Amino acid sequence: xxxxxxxxxxxxxxxxxxxxxxxxxxxxxxxxxxxxxxxxxxxxxxxxxxxxxxxxxxxxxxxxxxxxxxxxxxxxxxxxxxxxxxxxxxxxxxxxxxxxxxxxxxxxxxxxxxxxxxxxxxxxxxxxxxxxxxxxxxxxxxxxxxxxxxxxxxxxxxxxxxxxxxxxxxxxxxxxxxxxxxxxxxxxxxxxxxxxxxxxxxxxxxxxxxx
Numbered sequence: 001x002x003x004x005x006x007x008x009x010x011x012x013x014x015x016x017x018x019x020x021x022x023x024x025x026x027x028x029x030x031x032x033x034x035x036x037x038x039x040x041x042x043x044x045x046x047x048x049x050x051x052x053x054x055x056x057x058x059x060x061x062x063x064x065x066x067x068x069x070x071x072x073x074x075x076x077x078x079x080x081x082x083x084x085x086x087x088x089x090x091x092x093x094x095x096x097x098x099x100x101x102x103x104x105x106x107x108x109x110x111x112x113x114x115x116x117x118x119x120x121x122x123x124x125x126x127x128x129x130x131x132x133x134x135x136x137x138x139x140x141x142x143x144x145x146x147x148x149x150x151x152x153x154x155x156x157x158x159x160x161x162x163x164x165x166x167x168x169x170x171x172x173x174x175x176x177x178x179x180x181x182x183x184x185x186x187x188x189x190x191x192x193x194x195x196x197x198x199x200x201x202x203x204x205x206x207x208x209x210x211x
Contacts, residue, residue, distance in 0.1 A: 071101035170202035
């Protein structure tokens, strides 16, 4: 766990703000204007190693974003700049064949939280869960259940300060322009032009976990 926490910190810190504007076709292909504001992450912890210049660091981060994205057939309109805070502002339009296979390099966390799927005229945003590892037995006795809940709450309170520092600045904005008229939607705000939209912040996520 001690080795895992620093890696989680680096992973979450890699992406601060994202805005994705999807345009879907009836067959599930489409494009998305992907905007991301993130701090480049350097996993080389060797202090003696030569550090890249800010320009080299930015170009490598952008190259990784373009080359390591999954499910992207082509990019267009790519621009990037470093702001006064040292974060990289990336914008580019990605074209895809299957929205469910789309995953941006500096956006892994959000993609895992809300994985878009399109089938038979229905858009679904579902949590992507990965199975694996030994599963703990589910408590059945009332005393065991109460202890499990108390332990989980105590663990969350211990990790909460770290999570506030890591997730507090995170912001995600996703919008979807679907083919045809939207007849029904839930948990997504319908804009005046028919676009479906969902927005959430790290603060909202922590508050939900706290509840």
